[in-house]
Amino acid sequence: SVVQSGEVRWLRPHGLTSHPNIYAGFLLVGAFAAGALALTGAGWRAIVAASVFALSLWMLFMTFSRSAWLGFIVGGLCFLLLNRRVLFADAVTRRRVGGLFAAAVVLGVTFLVMFRPLLFARVGVGAEATEVRSIADRVVYNNVALVAIREYPMRGVGAGNFPWYASHYLFFVAESEYRGNYVHNIYLIVQSELGIVGSVLFGSAVIGAVGVSGWRLQRHPSVEYAALLCGVVGLLVVGVFDHYPWTLFPSQILFWALLGLSVPAPAGSSSAISLDKMSGV
Numbered sequence: 001s002v003v004q005s006g007e008v009r010w011l012r013p014h015g016l017t018s019h020p021n022i023y024a025g026f027l028l029v030g031a032f033a034a035g036a037l038a039l040t041g042a043g044w045r046a047i048v049a050a051s052v053f054a055l056s057l058w059m060l061f062m063t064f065s066r067s068a069w070l071g072f073i074v075g076g077l078c079f080l081l082l083n084r085r086v087l088f089a090d091a092v093t094r095r096r097v098g099g100l101f102a103a104a105v106v107l108g109v110t111f112l113v114m115f116r117p118l119l120f121a122r123v124g125v126g127a128e129a130t131e132v133r134s135i136a137d138r139v140v141y142n143n144v145a146l147v148a149i150r151e152y153p154m155r156g157v158g159a160g161n162f163p164w165y166a167s168h169y170l171f172f173v174a175e176s177e178y179r180g181n182y183v184h185n186i187y188l189i190v191q192s193e194l195g196i197v198g199s200v201l202f203g204s205a206v207i208g209a210v211g212v213s214g215w216r217l218q219r220h221p222s223v224e225y226a227a228l229l230c231g232v233v234g235l236l237v238v239g240v241f242d243h244y245p246w247t248l249f250p251s252q253i254l255f256w257a258l259l260g261l262s263v264p265a266p267a268g269s270s271s272a273i274s275l276d277k278m279s280g281v
Contacts (some may be wrong), residue, residue: 003064004130005117012064022244024065025251028072029231029258031056032079036227039087039096046096054103061111064122067241071234078233082217082226138241140176141183144169148192156195165192186239186246206236209259216264228262 001020003010012020015027034056037049060068080087087097112119121131144166148157157165167180183189191199213229235245235255244251 002130003118003122005121008117010064010115010118013059013062015059017250019244020063021065021067021238021242022248022251024060024063024068025071025235025238025242025244026254027056027060027063028068028075028234028238029254031060031072032075032227032231032234035079035100036223038100039093040223050096050100050103053100054107057104058107058111061107064118066122067238068234070241071237074237075230075234079226079230082214082229083221083223086221086223137178137181138184140170140178141166141181142185142188145183145185145188145192149188152192152195154195154197156191156193156198159193159198162189162193182243182247184241184243186243189243189246206259209263213263216266220264222264225262225264228258232258232262 001012001014003012013023014020015023017023017026031053034049034053038046038053040046041049057072060072086093088094124131145162147169148162148165162182163180165180166178166183170176170178170180183192187199190202194202210229210232213225217226217229232255235251235258239245245255246252
């Protein structure tokens with residue numbers, strides 16, 4: 001869990017998790033939640049939320065998690081699209097949006113200036129050994145997943161069994177030095193472990209919840225619900241390159257809870273979410 005540029009090796013922060021990428025997933029969701037509260041909160045709540053947003057974003061940069069960076073960018077664009085009618089409706093909200101955007105730009109430029117060699121190495125410049133191995137690992141397990149899908153297209157290899165299948169295949173068939181592990185793509189995991197039926201159920205749940213949430217938010221915009229939905233979108237983007245939203249229990253709780261909470265209550269319902277009223281935030 002390091003990033004290297006020449007003679008410099010930088011330990012990426014883990015927080016209380018087992019890997020920087022997992023830490024980045026929680027920071028990604030936290031940044032969206034804090035940003036929404038900074039836009040809608042009153043008084044000291046908005047100030048504290050803006051501070052938490054800036055801190056979360058800086059720590060997200062420091063994790064050097066490329067998938068989480070991409071997830072934050074895609075989720076942020078979705079957030080602006082869903083709230084385009086309310087974010088610029090009045091002067092106060094416009095100032096808050098401008099402040100958060102300015103903070104993000106300043107933090108991004110500062111990070112680039114301070115860690116430019118490590119950042120360039122992380123995006124593939126210089127072909128550092130740690131990055132080459134990271135990419136090679138992903139290619140190997142992607143290929144194993146495709147083999148498993150061809151062999152067991154309907155029923156898969158069983159929930160949680162992909163590392164065992166990969167271990168057997170890599171040792172006895174490929175005669176490789178690699179050990180069994182998950183493929184870094186939740187969509188390949190679902191298909192290889194659960195087969196077509198599992199993929200259909202997973203896709204139906206995700207597409208249905210995201211579709212209903214997006215449709216209701218188009219009719220009745222809500223910064224709070226949009227933040228939750230964009231957290232889901234961010235994790236779905238992360239899932240193209242990392243497996244933890246599907247394979248690790250804390251991340252599973254985060255993803256499925258966000259997916260359920262992101263669907264707004266029908267108009268007029270008393271169960272609507274307001275981050276400003278949730279003291280636990």
